[in-house]
Ligand SMILES: Nc1nc2c(ncn2[C@@H]2O[C@H](COP(=O)(O)OP(=O)(O)OP(=O)(O)O)[C@@H](O)[C@H]2O)c(=O)[nH]1
Ligand SMILES: [Mg+2]
Ligand SMILES: [Zn+2]
């Protein structure tokens with residue numbers, strides 16, 4: 420699955436950050452996986468558990484995954500609501516066509532190293 | 534404030550400069566928290582933008598075809614090439630996990646084609662397309678194209694995450710797969726401009742409520758352009774050809 424390639428890229432980025440900051444160990448990693456990113460959180464965690472063990476810098480790192488909501492805009496009345504799961508209809512006018520905005524990013528937010 | 538310990542030192546600086554961390558911390562730990570806030574796809578997306586610029590410099594519209602294995606992507610391309618022969622110059626980049634069978638089928642239709650094999654990976658990424666497009670440019674006829682089709686690896690999930698630099702993304706679902714694909718695999722439908730229901734000649738043999746599948750897809754993405762067609766009988770093919778022709782003429786009028 421593509422979660423493996425994404426985690427591979429993440430680990431490369433962590434290694435680069437550690438080198439840049441002259442650190443020997445990655446302690447914690449926080450990643451924000453948007454609800455519309457097409458990334459399965461369990462698979463991402465699973466890939467991280469496996470791939471982080473293969474590297475001395477990351478083998479003790481713990482991963483925190485957060486899931487920031489997306490914004491859904493109503494095509495009828497323009498009302499916007501933010502939700503982690505697509506609402507069935509607009510809470511203002513009951514229209515069922517809602518255009519998603521954002522929520523599709525996978526972001527490395529924060530790294531703690533020593 | 535420092536997230537690691539709560540001290541009021543500013544650790545939220547960006548890290549494109551050289552800095553040292555010998556400031557006096559009142560605590561003994563020497564761990565450091567770095568705010569990165571970088572998209573994990575940033576590297577892919579940067580290459581994708583480069584690809585798009587490259588396509589545009591050559592006046593090409595690029596289309597990324599995404600579907601499960603066997604939905605009829607290669608067959609759609611074969612028929613499309615036949616229909617547009619002599620009017621629109623087509624090139625193809627084929628992505629598969631193994632084998633160059635799809636490229637052979639396209640080459641038999643007389644258009645330039647490059648086969649990319651991902652060696653196990655379930656999607657194409659922008660770097661592979663960058664390489665593939667340079668190879669395509671050196672194929673006979675590959676230097677002057679109007680439309681570039683990229684047939685992604687047969688997979689409705691993973692390819693949706695990776696921008697290749699395409700202008701249009703087309704997602705296919707064939708009648709035998711059933712109508713619930715949009716709800717089950719939303720990302721491909723949210724990120725596409727066109728949804729094609731393929732193999733409509735098989736509708737008599739499968740329970741596939743076309744209107745329901747279209748409504749589900751539009752529910753996810755109201756901007757989707759939806760069409761249904763059969764590559765075997767040619768039914769519904771005119772709308773597809775019309776879509777490609779108008780993409781091409783729009784591109785010519787803006788690109789000149
Ligand atoms: N009945 C019917 N069969 C079709 C149609 N289009 C394609 N097929 C058949 O479906 C099978 C798969 O078609 P392909 O075009 O190879 O599908 P694909 O999406 O390129 O497959 P992968 O590249 O392996 O993902 C072949 O046996 C085709 O002959 C159609 O419109 N109607
Ligand atoms: Mg194919
Ligand atoms: Zn995958």
Ligand SMILES: [Zn+2]
Pocket residue numbers: 493494495496497498509510511512513514
């Ligand atoms: Zn509304």
Ligand SMILES: [Zn+2]
Pocket residue numbers: 535537538539540542558
């Ligand atoms: Zn501190």
Ligand SMILES: [Zn+2]
Pocket residue numbers: 663667
């Ligand atoms: Zn190049």
